[in-house]
Amino acid sequence: MRALIAGNWKMNGLRADAAERFAAFRERAAAATPPCDVLICPPAPLIADAAAALAGSGLLWGGQDCHAEDKGAFTGDVAAPLLADLGCSHVIVGHSERRGGHGESDTVISAKAAAAHRAGLVAIVCLGESAEERAQGRAAAVVASQLAGSLPPSADGANTVVAYEPIWAIGTGNTATPADVAEIHGLLRDELESRLGEAGTAVRLLYGGSVNAANAHELLRVPHVNGALVGGASLKPGDFWTIVEAAPH
Ligand code: PGA
Numbered sequence: 001m002r003a004l005i006a007g008n009w010k011m012n013g014l015r016a017d018a019a020e021r022f023a024a025f026r027e028r029a030a031a032a033t034p035p036c037d038v039l040i041c042p043p044a045p046l047i048a049d050a051a052a053a054l055a056g057s058g059l060l061w062g063g064q065d066c067h068a069e070d071k072g073a074f075t076g077d078v079a080a081p082l083l084a085d086l087g088c089s090h091v092i093v094g095h096s097e098r099r100g101g102h103g104e105s106d107t108v109i110s111a112k113a114a115a116a117h118r119a120g121l122v123a124i125v126c127l128g129e130s131a132e133e134r135a136q137g138r139a140a141a142v143v144a145s146q147l148a149g150s151l152p153p154s155a156d157g158a159n160t161v162v163a164y165e166p167i168w169a170i171g172t173g174n175t176a177t178p179a180d181v182a183e184i185h186g187l188l189r190d191e192l193e194s195r196l197g198e199a200g201t202a203v204r205l206l207y208g209g210s211v212n213a214a215n216a217h218e219l220l221r222v223p224h225v226n227g228a229l230v231g232g233a234s235l236k237p238g239d240f241w242t243i244v245e246a247a248p249h
Pocket of ligand 1: 008165169170171172173193208209210211229230231232
């Protein structure tokens with residue numbers, strides 16, 4: 001399966017910073033075709049800039065969140081059809097910073113993923129356990145339950161990516177060990193196959209949580225890891241591109 005390396009800029013950067021990064025990525029992609037699909041998810045107001053800067057580069061751009069409804073009186077929210085209209089290929093839903101900071105439940109995330117699918121977008125559905133849940137030996141159960149609750153009936157191998165992001169590994173420098181990642185990704189693959197059948201084998205499984213230029217090569221070779229969701233390191237073009245080039249060819 002061709003890997004996907006996705007950069008999640010979160011709420012970072014101004015227009016000028018973004019323009020510099022877009023130009024740097026474009027230049028690198030033109031110099032050598034990346035070994036994987038490369039997706040950049042800037043803050044929503046910069047998506048139109050991404051579309052202008054990255055069109056024709058072979059690089060993909062996407063949103064960090066969308067609303068469950070296609071349109072309406074939802075102040076401050078972003079509609080999946082608008083993301084699609086801006087040329088986005090993907091949208092992240094259910095990031096732990098949305099689950100935690102905005103109280104999003106599995107049900108809400110499933111509805112957002114369904115909205116992404118209706119708009120023709122690939123939904124990157126995030127899940128992952130807290131440090132406390134892991135310490136209690138509940139990581140596998142928590143992740144399985146989040147998967148069951150967060151995937152809408154419309155999910156298939158082409159329109160859905162699942163990102164395992166243990167909360168304790170996000171932005172902390174504490175990456176999960178390859179053994180931890182292998183265990184959870186193996187479980188997610190089994191669950192996907194039992195829920196979706198053949199389509200479950202085609203869903204890409206990303207690992208996220210302190211992926212950086214030094215650890216990407218090893219993490220991207222863990223069984224059932226089909227790419228990475230990268231936060232902090234995606235803001236540094238050199239580091240992000242090292243991660244892109246670390247993807248298995
Ligand atoms: P991080 O973030 O790479 O900074 O740990 C990952 C994410 O939250 O997607």
